[in-house]
Amino acid sequence: MCKLLNIENLTIVANEKNRKVKITDNVSLSLNSGESMGIIGESGCGKSITALSILGLNNPNINIIDGNIFFENICLNKLSSGNLRKICGSKIGMIFQEPMTALNPVFTIEQQLSEPLKIHLKLSKSAIKSKCIELLESAGIKNASAMLKYYPHQLSGGMRQRVVIAMAIACKPKLLIADEPTTALDVTIQAQILHIIKKLIKENNMALLIISHDIGVISKLSQEVSVMYSGEIIEQDSKTNIIENPMHPYSEKLINSAKELNNGCNHLSVVNGSVPRPEENIMGCKFAARCEFCRNICKEKKPSLIKKNNGNGYVRCWKYINDQNLY
C-alpha cells in the first residue's frame, strides 16, 4: 500500500547574502492516510520550513536541493506550479500559526472562505454560501451566517483561527498540515482549537501533520512523533514511546522539562548552551556540545538514524550504535 505522504531525504537550503545555509538535512517522514504525525522541535530547527515546503510555500530564497516529497505517489516538488495548485487546498489543507495575519484584511470571511470552494469544487453561488455556513459551524462558530459578512479584524484570534481551519478543510483534504496552530492563542482557546482539529480529522478521516514546539499539543493530536533538532530528525517513534521512554538525550531533556514543569517540582533540570546556528558547520552530532553523554566520536562523526532495538522507532545517537556498526 502506498503512503499518503512520503518525504524522502529532504535537504533545504536558504540562500543568504553570498552563502547557502542548510535549514534541514536529510529529513524523511512518512504518513499513511488517516494517520497523524507530529513534528516537535525548538524555534529555528526547520520544522515549519519542512511543512511549508510540502506545498511549495516557502520564500523564493529557500530551495530544496535534495530529496523528494511524494503525495499519493506524485512528486510534489517536481510538479509544475499549475498542477501543484490543484492539490493545494483540495487534497492538502493548511493551518497557519498566526491567525491575526493569515487572513486578508480587505476581504470578508465569506469571500475568503468561498475561494477554495469556487476553485476546486466549482460550486454554484448558492451552494457556496450554504457550504460556507456549514464549514464555519463545523469549526465551532455559532452565528455562522452573520459571521460571513465580517472582516477579519472584527474577530478575535480564536475566531480567526476557526475561520482558517474552516478554509483548510473546505474541500475535505486527505492531509491537513497544521503549523503551530495554537501558539499565538490563549490556553483556554488553545484547548478549544485542539479539540476542533481533533474532531474534524476524525470526522473526515484526514491525515494530520502537526508542527509544534509544545509536546502537550503534539501529544493531544498525533500518534507518531518526530523530534527535530537543528535541521535533523533525531528521533522518530510512536507518541507513547517518545513520551514515556525518550531515547535521544535531547528528546529526553525536552520531555523531562515539560513533565517537570507540568507536574510541579522544585528544580528544573537544565541543558546548558543553545541550539547551534544553522551556519555553524558541525561535523559530528549537532547536540554533542550540550550533551552529558558526549564522547569523542560524537564530535567527530555524525550518527545515522538507526532503528531502535525495541519497536519501530528510529533514533540518531551514538549511544545506541553498537561498535560493530562502526565497521
Next chain:
Amino acid sequence: MLKFVFRRIINSIPIIILVMILSFLIIHIMPGDPVRTMLGDKASEEQIINMRKQLNLDKPLMKQFTIWIKDIIRFDFGESISWKEPTLIIIKERIEPTFLLAIIGTLLSTLIGIPLGILSAKQHGKLTEKCLSVLSLVSISLPAFWIAIIMIQLFGVNIRIFPVSGFHSIKSVGLLASLYELSLPGIILGIMHSGQIGRMTKTSMLEVMQQDYLRTARAKGVKEFYVLNLHGLKNALSSIVVVIGFSFASLLGGAIVIEQIFNIPGVGNLAINSILSRDYPLIQGILLFIALIFILINMLTDIICALINPKVRYEHE
C-alpha cells in the same frame, strides 16, 4: 462609512482654519512695507495711503484678520490689484486648463506607474527591477523646466508633431483640440509623476508580498496572478491611492513650471505672474485656494482608502 466621512470632514476643520491663518500671515512676514513694495518707489504718499485703506492694512492686525476670515466665509478671497477683479473669478477663468492637465498627467502617470511598480516588485532583485528603479530615480531627479524646453525643441520645433504653446478653452475649440494642445505638457507631467507612483507601488507591493495572507491564498490553490493582483494589490492600493491623490492635488495646485513654459493660462501660471507682479492680495487668494483644494483632495483620498480597506474605516471609529 457615513460616520467615517463625517468624522473626516470634522477633522479637517482645524487644518482649514490654520491654512486661513497662515495665508493671512504670509503677507505680514515680508520685510518692509508691502504697499510700498507693491507700488514701487515712484508712488505718491496719497496713493500709498489709499492702497493701504483698500487692503485694510491701516487697521489693527486682529481687525484685519477678522475681516479676512469673514470675507473667506462669504467666498470672497480678496481682490487682485493688477486685475481689479475678485480673485475667485480670476481663478475660475484659469481652472480649466489646469484641471485638464492634472487629469491627463495623473491618468498617464497612474497607467504607467502602477503596472511598472507591480512588475518591479515581482522582479525584485533581478535586472528588470534594477533598470526600472534607475529609470524611476531619473524621472524624479530631472528638472521639469529643462526637460520641457528640450522637448519643445525636439517635438515642437525639430519634429513638428505637438503644439508647443498656449491653450484654448473647450468651449472655443472643442474638447479634442484642447486636449491636443495639452498633449506634450501632459505627457511630460505623466512621465515625471509616474516615477513617484511606480516607486510607491513597488514599495507597498513588496511589503504586501511578505504578508502571511498571501501564503494562505496560495495554500488555498489561488492562481498566482490573483494572489498578487487581487489579494496583494487590494491591500497595497490604499497607499498607492494616497500618492495618486497627492500628485493630482499638486498638479491641480498648478504645474507652475510646465504652465509657464508652455504658456498655458492656468492656475500655476497665474500664481507665478501674481508673484512677479507683486500682486499680494492675489497671491494670498491663490495660496488659500490651492491649499483648500489640497485639503479637499486629501480628504477624498482618505475616503477612497477607507472604501478599499475596511480596517482604516474602523480604526477611525
Next chain:
Amino acid sequence: MDENIILQVNNLNKQFRSGNHKIQAINNISFNVKKGETFALVGESGCGKTTTGRLLIKLVDADSGEIIFKGTNISNLSNNKFRKLRPSIQIIFQDPYGSLNPRMKIKKLLSEAVKSNTENKSDINDVIWELIKSVGLEVSDLDKYPHEFSGGQRQRICIARAIATQPDLIICDEPVSALDLLVQAQILNLLKELQKKYGFSYIFISHNLSVVRYISDRVAVMCMGKIVEEGTTEEIFNNPSHIYTKLLLDSILDLTDNEKSEDLYKTYYDDKYQVAIDYVSKSSSKLNWISPTHYVLQDI
C-alpha cells in the same frame, strides 16, 4: 503594617479609552508582595496583568488607588520625585529583542544601569564584570551589540541590567514566553538563583500556569481586570476555588492522552469559558476567604 511587606497595592483602577469605548483594564485590585518572595499574576491576554505591571512602575498612571512601596505612596508621587526611587523597582520584558537598545554595547547597557544607583561607590568595571558573570555570560561579551546574542542570552543581559541597580522588587513581564523550553528552564533557574543570592522580590507576570507554579510562592489569578482568586501556589493548584481558575488549570495540556477526557472536551470549553467570563463580569468586589492566605471573588 507588616515589616515584611515591600509593596502594598490598594484598590487600583485604570480605564483606557479607545474612541468612544471605555475599557476597565484594571478593576479595583489589591494585593501585597513580601520581601524575598515571588508573587505571580496569571491570566490570559487582555486580562490586565501587563497593565498592572506598568502601573506599578508608573509607566502608566493609575486612575485611583494606592501603590505603597516600602512605606511611600508612589501612586501620587510626581515623576520627578519618583525618578529617585525608580532604580529600586526594575522590570524585565517578554521580548528580548525589543528590550535592549540596539545602538548600545553590552558594556554601556550595564554601566548606565549601574550608574543609576548613586549609592554604588565601588569601581564600575568590577561591578559590571561581576554582573555579567552572575548571569552566566562571558566578560568578552561586553564589547558586543545586542543583535549578536540569542534570545536566551539577551534575556540574561536584561536580567543583569535589572539587578544592576540593586533593586528591591523586579517585575518580570512574561520573561520566558518568547523562549524555547530548554532555554526557559535556564532562565527560570537563573531567576530563582539570583533571588536566593540577593533577596529581592519578584512580581511574575505570566499566562503560563506551569511556569508560575514552578517559580512563585503566591499566585493571583486575573480575569477581565479583576483578581478572581489569590492564594499560595499550593492552594491555587491543589484547591482551585474559582470557576475561572479551574478552567485555566483544566486547560493545561498534560502529556497523557486519556480518551475519557474527550467527552469533557466536547462542549466543555466553549460553554465553560462563556460561563466563567459571565461569572467574572457579574461578580461583586466582595472577597470570600477560604484560608488566611486564600480568597476568591464572590458571586453577587
Next chain:
Amino acid sequence: MSMNKKNVNSYIAIGIILLIIPLILGLLANVLSTYDPYETDPLIRLKSPNSEHIMGTDDLGRDVFTRTLYGIRISLYIGFMVTFFSLIIGVVVGTVSAFYPWTSRILMRLVDGIMAFPTIILAISLAGILGSGTKNIIIALSISYFPMIARITKNATLEVLGMEYIESAIALGKNDLYIIFNYILPNIASRVMVQVTFTFAMAILNESILSFLGVGIKVPTPSLGGMVNDGRNYISTAPWIITFPGLIISWIVLSLNMIGDGMRDALDPRCKNRG
C-alpha cells in the same frame, strides 16, 4: 545597521561617487576656471564649445563652464544650508512633539498647516514675498522642507518610544534628556538621514526652479536654473547654454536620490536576515 544587500551597497557607492564630481567642481570653481563668471564680452557671444571655452559662451559672451562651476557652488551651498536648517528645526520639533504630546497640538498642527500647501507653491510664494537673494531662498526652502523632516522624526520617535528598551531606561530613572540623546536620536538617526538626503536633493531641484522662474538668485549671479532660463531663447542656435547646467542639476539630484534610495533599502527590514 549593516548594509545587507549587495545592490544596496552599490547604490550608495555609485551615488557618492557621482556626487563627488560636482562637489569638487563646485568647491574648486575658482581654481578650475580662470574666467570671471560676470565678465561679459560681446565679441565672443554664443560661441560653441571650443578649446578656450569648453562649454561655449552665452548670449553675453560669458564662459558657460565658469558660470556652471559657480552655479554648482551656490546650488550646493543653498542645498546644504536648507538641509541643515530643516534638519535642526525638523528634528527638534519632531522629537519634542512626540516626547511631550501636549506640544504636538501646537507644533504638529503648524507642520500640518504648512504641509497643506504644495511645497513648490509655498517656496515660490515665500521667495517671491521675501524677495530674491540667497538668504531669502534658504529661508523660503527651509520653511517648506522642515515639516516633512519633523513629521518623519515624530513618527520614528513615536515608534522608538513604543519599544520596551525605552521603558527599561525610564525604569532605571534616566531623565528625558538622557533618553532623547542616548536612546531616541541614535535609533531614529538612520531614518531621518534618508529623508535628509532626499531633502537635499529636492532643495537643489527647487532652488533651480526658483531661479529659473526669476524669484531665486538675483540675475547676474550665476545659478544653474537661471542659466537655463537665460539660454531658453537661444536653444536652437546655442543649445550648450542650457544643456550643461540642466545636466548638472539632474546629475546632482540623481546622485543624492540614489544615496537616499540605497540608504532606505539598507534600512528596510525586508532585506534583513531572518531570525
